[in-house]
Amino acid sequence: MTIQFTINNYTTQLGENLYIIGSLPELGENNIYKAIPLKFIDNKWQIQVHFKSIKSGTYKYFSNLNQDTYLRKLPIMPQNTTEILEISDDWSPQRTDPWYSEIYDIIQPKTQFKTSILDNLNPAVEFEEQRVIIRCFAAYEAGTLEISGSGNQLLNWSTRFKMNQIAPRTFELELLFEPQEEPFAFKFLRDGTYEAGPNRCFSYRPGVQVLNCFYRYDCIPLLRVAGISLVRTQFPLQKVEKMVDFAHSAGFKTIAFPCIHAVDSSFALDHAVFGLDDASVRAEFDRIPLFERVESTIQRVQRSTSLCYWLPGYAVYRAVQGDPDLLGSFATDREREGFISRVFFTEKRFQSAYFVAFEQLLLHELLETAVRYAHANGIFLTGEFSFTIPRKSHNLWQFGRFYTQGSQGAVDLEARTSCNLNCPVLNWGSLKEANYVFLQHQISQLEQYFKHVVLATSEQFFRTWEIPAECFRTNGRLGRFSPANPIQISSIPVHNPQRLVLPNLAISHLVPAVISREQGQRLVSLDILTVKGDSYEFQMSEKAACKLLHDQPVLQESVQKINGNRCMAPDLAYPLLNCHPLIQNQLQCSETAFFKSLSQAEQDVLRGISGNYFWNQHCCWIARGHERLQWLQGIGQVLFSCRGRSEHQFEAEFLKQGILLSNQFQFQGSSARGWMSLTESNISFRDSLLEQKFRVDEYIKSISGERNSQNSTKDKIKILMTEMLNSDSMITLVHLDDIISLADGTPLAHDLCSDARLCGRVQRLLAGAGREYGRRGE
Template structure:
């Protein structure tokens, strides 16, 4: 039997196409063994394979097409549900006519799990089997059309008698089974005259009437009838509008939720009430911050949700102890009711006390219920599926508590992970350590049940849950302990300076060893995404720019400003000479310190600085003493001193001296390669160079940051992101904020990732604000995120900006109100609701800001995070309970009507 693939695809010179699949005849998904296609004409490429009878039956073969460009880069189409099934010798030839499925095509978004399993589920209309013509067939038509409404199905009609001769009174209906993506119909066209013109249309099964045709010119089928041949026409998508669906959502961390039964912090069970409120207000999505365990110290420093000790384990602080306790053991929770009520009355979260209370309750419940839980079949199924991370995590927690630190390098034993030794320790159920280890099995199992239950409740009510994947891992985490080679432990990740953090950000995380991760097909990432899919329908990739390049800071630095992008194409020393720049290695790479620099930074205190911290290297030039040669050394020195204004100012001044450089030398390059310090043209070092050198250095600086890297970073992202997209069917959103390379929007568009659009952070540097009306369809618009002030808080930060916004973005005359009045807040929310973006998502604080009676008195108490402050603690809680919010009938009705009107 012959199988002929015909792909409709218009290529350019130097491009070539291949067919690949999960069977030996298609190369077992290895590109090196893929079947090459041959150019047929300007619109078609063809490949032919032979299948002998010994290979039959062949069932459930998935296949896809691969495009190889002239530069060697490779793109795979988004295969979706393409399958081959041959069950016998019923035919001599099978011809498959396909359309390339571009991953970024809008329609593909609607075949992700949140749409298929929740948001569009009620729209599915099944065509009765009797309505589908059951005849001997020669041609099978397949097509996707995701946005049909309830009662609507696809039909086909065309110029031939077998296609009804354009009859719309009784058109041929297509059929789609539950769980299938394609609408299909099989027809006998062997006796027809070709070519045949045809179109798909929409038929309403409720009123039994043809509604309308798809848009565009007629489709044409060219063919020559032949016996013993089957033809499958995969037409891709109908030409119907694919950007008409819109939804709104709310964003809030779990820890910020508050119900009458909370214990001083939100829990997974509180999500049920939030779902009820979302239904009441017409919201379709709940967005959460990371929910992984951050318990490193049992202190308030654990409040940072992006510093998880495990990329897999859920945070015990989010457990509802009352749901864990069996009826006979409810007394354990009742005995703590007074302390729980005290914590729940606090305006902000008391992390140490909440952790202490929940830990105590869980230990008591574990002692009463642990053995029965471990004997349960559901627990054992959970354990088997998750043991790859659960066992190392539980043992890690055991040693963290035993040695009072998550810094495993300080442990007296097992500082270096040994899989066999850890497995032996964890499997000894009679050993002294198991009581501690088993506690964490018990807790994680119940967290799993509670979050799964909350997600299912959301689904049952037509609401989806969006999670968050941090870009980094915590330095003292299970992940780093278990597989340190996957991370670059000798550097720190962060972000370059911007308007929100002028010294940059240093997150302290190690960076990823992408080269090693790629060797096993990004197995760690695939496991991580699989585990997220238990609970979430969509997810936000925190700092998606990190998949293109990551801001890398030496371990000896404190401030993010000391970093550089990695990977990056460095500047070679020859480029300085080629650009007529005298290369002064010491001047460019070492802190430039003279009397004028000291005066500029320290003022009248400069003489004290000279005496205590500097060496005099000659007339008016200085270097820092060896014991203050790095920011970490300076930090350690001042950590032992009083926390005074003088000491803090001096420490910052020394940091500024150390960052007063123009270049960072690439380690191991022996003086041949360099990275520019970001903002080097703003340094005092640069200020005291001659004008010619300044001009030439700045030209090379611009080339380094904004020109030479773009294609390089594009290729870096395409090594990683497509592979990750293929292992999940969740809806993917990228946080593409900050210093965004020019290649990022195109890569995200090609992959169908939703971008993030923020009104006060325009991606076009020539504009002061971004208007939601200009958002791309595949995007999320929001007026603020957890890293920013709320609408009301921002309104008071910069009077000039507020005035410009009031006049130019809200189109209001006169002076802007000094405070953000409720009507102003509402106007901004409405701009976002009416955006053409697929999703508008709002912090709860911004929604409540529309109501003068519901919103918090002080808007500055609503802020969740301040990125410029590494010591900021994440303690924000709702000032209303969810029960009170549910009772705000007037506000809820008004919001629901606004959402409904905007999303028609």
């Protein structure tokens, strides 16, 4: 019997190939190295596999840049079946039970890629005529690729010749010429449009010649980071079509939206999301007849200049008036007006169940419209997952035990400074008992609209490590940031500065991929490693490890690999390789014969575009750990500047270090948080004109008590670091060693140590006692 596997609804990146693997011998017996590559035929990825029989079995898809973690069941088929079955799967099916394929159709075999001329070419045969095999690689998917040019064979630009597609994005055409002296010119056409740049020229030479070319675009394809380019947007959802059109024309594949709390967020009723400015909304609001007619015994709507006061009620009114059927059982006009009045004129409307219901409905409709338009244009949306929620969220009613008020926020500093404004935050203690149910619900909500979901803030990322690893081992929803087993949560104190930088060196599993046992024993003898149970423990701080690399080059390779294993997780495709849990590259060899025939420079460019650029930069990040201290210096300059550099520059610089935390430098929304425990109320706010203003100076004055003084940059850094070192903020403790290392050798170090409150803690760290500090969990 034969089964044709087909993937639907998946747009590949440059250099990305899809593979299938399964439990049966015909599918590689779940051996990643025996995976079968799918072929790109008729704008679909598919492959035919012949089976003797199928009594039971499973299969799954993955790519060299991404992984589909859904396990699927093979159909039961008797022996000697002659039919051809098609299994048509979605890459990430959104079904109640995603474990099985649903579509099995009997089909006829379809056209395969055309065979390359070089595959059947005998190099021993000599030809009198000139044979030119022209190949072209198109960085972005092309429906057709044609060639036109001068000379008799190309009919002097009067005709376009269609090239044969021999592989994804790879096209080929053979031309035969009589020996001539004059060169000929030609150009490629993609979907009927000539490529950019001057004409290409080719000179005749005897024999067979292969000409490898890259299709030229108006805009040179940018390097793809991990195969995905992001366009972050604060645009109104009604204007997402413009963003999609821009992303499509620029070659982007993904648009990253700011934080949307599932379908519970006030983001839905933000005037920026509505696409309405103050003047137009206020004018329309004043014309509402119901505003003058409704009688309310609680409170009449005030004619306030604050948009946030009356916009929620207006949004509900507008939704109901635009679609009367939304109310369902509220059929009559009288009942409808009564419903609106209860929402519109309720003093505590922000906690109103009526209002929340309409907010969810409105956001759902906006997102669905945006998703449909984006997918139709080959663009996918990426959302952000936030653990902190608005007070009116229905999650408080459904999962009340998971939330608390006050000191359990993402940044513990909020409890003392009242920065969280009594916003409900997660109760991490309760989450440890039933986090799977909660997280599965949250991610399922976001999966309705977004292809990928990322964590919204860096603080939440680090707090996530406190959640047991079991809650991440779902059917793939949380696989992209699965922490695997880099931290033994039960044995390491919560407030331990080393807790996120301890290498994962399980002797039974990871050490062979990091260092040999002989190297491990040698490092134990040098007091660099100690043995604890079935694992090694790294005895050095990151700064000490970097110093050791400098002082003892003979140990460089071993220590570098160990140091690079900090905060790493086993790769999904190659468990013996480690990478950052937010990265998890699937490095799969996919170099074709055509790829290997290119020059080294061209290969490097393609590797960069296809995603290996990210991995290479990550390796450089491992090798240059000491340079990460420069992050703090750069971040400090950003926090104390009025505008700073553009966000894209921040992301580009941070990605070069090999790690991406969503929203790391995002200061553009009301939900944005800073990196150093600065919350939204301290950093930025929106006035009625949507202008972004920064309140760093006000924050510094508030924590220093110097209301009327002007602080220099040095004083600001000192005050900020002083506040951080005295806080219990998780993000602060994680980077405590780096902060002290940054101050070491500068006048700032003396200032810090001279502070009576910090003298003991800082001096111990500067004296190299950071290891003891972390071990005691002080």
